[in-house]
Amino acid sequence: MTAIAEPVAARPPAETPLRRFWSEFAANRLALFGLAGFVAVATIALAAPWISPQNPYDLAKIDILDGRLAPGAVGMDGVRFWLGTDDQGRDMLSAIFYGLRISLGVGASSTVLAVTIGGVLGLLAAYAGGRVETLIMRVVDIQLSFPAILIALVLLAVLGQGLGKIVVALVAVQWAYYARTIRGTALVERRKEYIEAAECLALSRNRILFRHLLPNCLPPLIVVATVQVAHAIALEATLSFLGLGLPITEPSLGLLIANGYEYMLSGKYWISFFPGLALLAAIVSINLMADQLRDVLNPRLKA
Amino acid sequence: MLAVVIRRSMQSVVVLAAMSVLVFLGVYVVGNPIDILISPDADQAERARAIAALGLDRPAHEQYLVFLGGALVGDLGRSFVHNMPALKLILERMPATIELALAAMALAIAIGIPLGLWAGLRPNTASGRAIMAGSILGFSLPTFWVGLMLIMVFAVMLGWLPATGRGPTATYFGITTSLFTLKGWAHIAMPAFNLALFKMALVIRLSRAGVREVLPMDYIKFARAKGLSARRVLWVHVFKNILIPVVTVLGLELGNVIAFSVVTETVFAWPGMGKLIIDSINLLDRPVVVAYVLVVTAMFVVLNLTVDLLYSLLDPRVRLAEVKA
Numbered sequence: 205m206t207a208i209a210e211p212v213a214a215r216p217p218a219e220t221p222l223r224r225f226w227s228e229f230a231a232n233r234l235a236l237f238g239l240a241g242f243v244a245v246a247t248i249a250l251a252a253p254w255i256s257p258q259n260p261y262d263l264a265k266i267d268i269l270d271g272r273l274a275p276g277a278v279g280m281d282g283v284r285f286w287l288g289t290d291d292q293g294r295d296m297l298s299a300i301f302y303g304l305r306i307s308l309g310v311g312a313s314s315t316v317l318a319v320t321i322g323g324v325l326g327l328l329a330a331y332a333g334g335r336v337e338t339l340i341m342r343v344v345d346i347q348l349s350f351p352a353i354l355i356a357l358v359l360l361a362v363l364g365q366g367l368g369k370i371v372v373a374l375v376a377v378q379w380a381y382y383a384r385t386i387r388g389t390a391l392v393e394r395r396k397e398y399i400e401a402a403e404c405l406a407l408s409r410n411r412i413l414f415r416h417l418l419p420n421c422l423p424p425l426i427v428v429a430t431v432q433v434a435h436a437i438a439l440e441a442t443l444s445f446l447g448l449g450l451p452i453t454e455p456s457l458g459l460l461i462a463n464g465y466e467y468m469l470s471g472k473y474w475i476s477f478f479p480g481l482a483l484l485a486a487i488v489s490i491n492l493m494a495d496q497l498r499d500v501l502n503p504r505l506k507a
Numbered sequence: 508m509l510a511v512v513i514r515r516s517m518q519s520v521v522v523l524a525a526m527s528v529l530v531f532l533g534v535y536v537v538g539n540p541i542d543i544l545i546s547p548d549a550d551q552a553e554r555a556r557a558i559a560a561l562g563l564d565r566p567a568h569e570q571y572l573v574f575l576g577g578a579l580v581g582d583l584g585r586s587f588v589h590n591m592p593a594l595k596l597i598l599e600r601m602p603a604t605i606e607l608a609l610a611a612m613a614l615a616i617a618i619g620i621p622l623g624l625w626a627g628l629r630p631n632t633a634s635g636r637a638i639m640a641g642s643i644l645g646f647s648l649p650t651f652w653v654g655l656m657l658i659m660v661f662a663v664m665l666g667w668l669p670a671t672g673r674g675p676t677a678t679y680f681g682i683t684t685s686l687f688t689l690k691g692w693a694h695i696a697m698p699a700f701n702l703a704l705f706k707m708a709l710v711i712r713l714s715r716a717g718v719r720e721v722l723p724m725d726y727i728k729f730a731r732a733k734g735l736s737a738r739r740v741l742w743v744h745v746f747k748n749i750l751i752p753v754v755t756v757l758g759l760e761l762g763n764v765i766a767f768s769v770v771t772e773t774v775f776a777w778p779g780m781g782k783l784i785i786d787s788i789n790l791l792d793r794p795v796v797v798a799y800v801l802v803v804t805a806m807f808v809v810l811n812l813t814v815d816l817l818y819s820l821l822d823p824r825v826r827l828a829e830v831k832a
Contacts, residue, residue, distance in 0.1 A: 346522055349811045351766035354803065361788045361796050362533035438649050442770055445651045446785050461652055465774075469670060473659050480652035488647045495643075 228500045238492025245486045249305040256298035257283070261453075275474050288474040290463060296474060300482045303457040308486065310367070310456065311437035314374035319429050321375065322382025327413055327421070329383065330390030341387065344380040352377045356439060360448040370449045374436050385428045389421040423501040430494035434487045441483055457483045511819050519808045526804045527578060530797055531571050578801060584794030588787070593798035597780055603673055604779030606684050607771070608764045610695055611702035612757060618703070619710025620753065624741070626711065627718025638711060645708030650767065654701045654774035661697060669694050671776035698775040702768055706760060713756060717749030762810045766803070 230236055248255065258265050275288040275296075287296040329340040347355070359373040393399065394417060402412045443449035444458030452459065457479045464475025565573075577583065583593045626638040662670035674691030676683050685691030721727060722745065730740045769781035776782065780799065787795035 350804075350807055351763045353769065354766040354807075357769065357784070357788075358530075358533075358800050361784075361800075434647070438647075441649055442651055446770065446773055447789055448785075458649075458651075461655065465655060468655055468659055469663060471659075471663055473663075476652070476655050477659075480649065480655070483649055483652065484647065487649070488644070491643065491647050 225500060229496055232496045232499075234492050235496030238489045238496070241485055241489030242493060245304060245482075245489060246308060248301055249308045252301040252305045256295075256301045258295040258298040260294045260299040260302055275478075287478045288472075290460075290475050291467065296460075296478055299455065299460055300457070300479050303455055303460050303479055304482055304486065306450065306454055306456040307437050307440060307458070307483065310371060310374070310440050310450075311433050314371045314378065314436050314440075315429055315433045317371065318375045318378035318432070319382050319425065322379035323386050323418070323425060325379070326383035326386035327390055327418060330387045330394060331409075331413055331417065337387075340383065344383050347380045348384070352435070352439060353442065356443055357446075357448065360443060365448065365451045367450060367454055370440060370443065373443070374440060377439070378432055378436060381428055381432060382425060385424050386421050389424050390417055393417055393420045427494065427498045427501055430490060430497055434490040434494065437483070437490075438487055512816060515812055515815055519812050522808055523805060527575060527801065528571070530800050531574055583798035583801060586787070586792055586795045588790050588792045588795075593794040594802070596795060597783065597798055597802050600778060600780045600783050602683065603685075603777060604765060604768050604772070604781060606686065607695065607698055607702060607768055607777060607779060608761065610686070610699035611764055611768075611771075612706065612761065614699050614703040615706035615710050616753075616757070619707040620714050620749075622707075623711040623714025624718060624746070624749075627715040627722075628741075630715075630719065639715070642708040642711040645704050645711075648704065650701060650705065650770050651774050653704060654698070654771060657697045657701055658774070668697055673778055698771050698777050701774070702764060702771040705767070706757070706764065709756065709760070710753060713753050714749050717752055718745060721745050721748045759814060762807050765806070 229239075253259070278284050283295075287300070289295055290299065325340050329337040356373045356377050359376055360369065363369040363372065399412065399416060402416045407416075440449055440456060441458030441461070444456050445462045447462065450456050450459055455463070460479035461476045461483070464472070464477075464479070467475050581594055585591065586593050586596050589596055622638050622641075626635040629635040658670045661668045672694060674685040674694035675688050676685045676691065677688050685695060727740060727744055730744050735744075768777075768779060769785060771777065772779045772781035773785050780803075784796065784799045786792075787799070
């Protein structure tokens, strides 16, 4: 009896879509590396207030006499600054942790908003057709013919600085990519039989759009969104570096790098160097994941 | 063909008009035009006079027509900071930006195509993989940070190249550029490489994909069967065919390079349009910002129009689709 029971116990678990997706994703070691990097960066960003050696924006905790210390130096009160300090005597390691929090937060929230707005408009364009479609897609085409940085620059020149304003600018830049992506998929999906079946059941239009059409349009949207999160983070850093993004009270990684610019020429590299490495780690890990997601979720490559 | 030209030209005019309305709304209605257009040093009487002179006491649609009328004859206001017409200021800075953009493009092609060819011919070797990994890095590296690192290594640590600014210019054959002087080359090397990095990654990927696609073709097999040397097959038969997509994409990307030069120019203090716009935004020199937006929009509209028309000239399928639409 035991001889028969054994192979039953060894039977692999039932293949669910999620398990299949995971095994395909995990087939690429670089993608796993990217995922691990992203989890690390995201954890640091979320846990920044608890794991930072110092609260970099509590003026009582920082000492200007500790200003511009090299990495590994020991400060006035015996604390070691592993990545050095900036001109205000702020611990760079803590500033980077908090900066990651702001950079990732801005990137993620602008992407969620842009996916929602672009997704709904794209779906509407595909399903409604006619004039609505022409209008939405013309705006998308025209917007995509201009570089993202130019549109964001103009918007911020008009709106001014601020956390909310940079999110608005990033959403305005990105929604068109999602609208175009989801419209393309939805145009193919809406001709399929399950939509026809749903229409025959006299389901409401909203129910067909959001419960039937939308879930089937998600895979390409996820791929585009992953790539765009990385773009949003890089764009926010660039705009903050140019002095157009976030104010000095909410220093993202871009602002930390800009802050070190003037000290660079006197050889104090660490103020700009380490925040840049953190930014690079975030962007590269997301890009590595996106590369593999594109391969896994693209049905054309599976043939 | 004429129908397509007329249709696309009209569309371009609509885009320009829409942009001018948006910019007008942004600067004159959302912002306070008095703060924006009148120097903060002015006293009460001067302010009143300026408000009347600028027509700011008139209704918004009349103000827009005045603004549009000025824009059509090239009058986009005066810079407060430089005290000269905003349009003239921008046109003065334009050659430096175009010089940088073209140098970056040339560099991207000169480095990107050979690397892409190499990676395409030897896809499974260590060097081929290293080139591809490098191109992913080229896409991911934030431009401004790379610029700073270049300054740190080549200007601060090694002292080989000047950190900022543009070299002296010289004029030959009616062209004035810093590329005609040796110092000019030293100054442009880092900014051009920095701006080229992203495009270089793109060129590497395009030419590698091109090689992978062309190599299995019959005409390559035939050329080899004819007994042509490997070098001739590569440089004549493969190279010519991968150039088509590379040139197309680079043509489309030229505008993008000019837009992105904002970042590189700021890092290397390169005296072009991009640095001007950032300085103007930070100094609240709004007439220059408005003029820049309109000039760059016009530039893009013309660029897009040209590319679209060239396409419909080259590809009859595009032309037919446009006429049907």
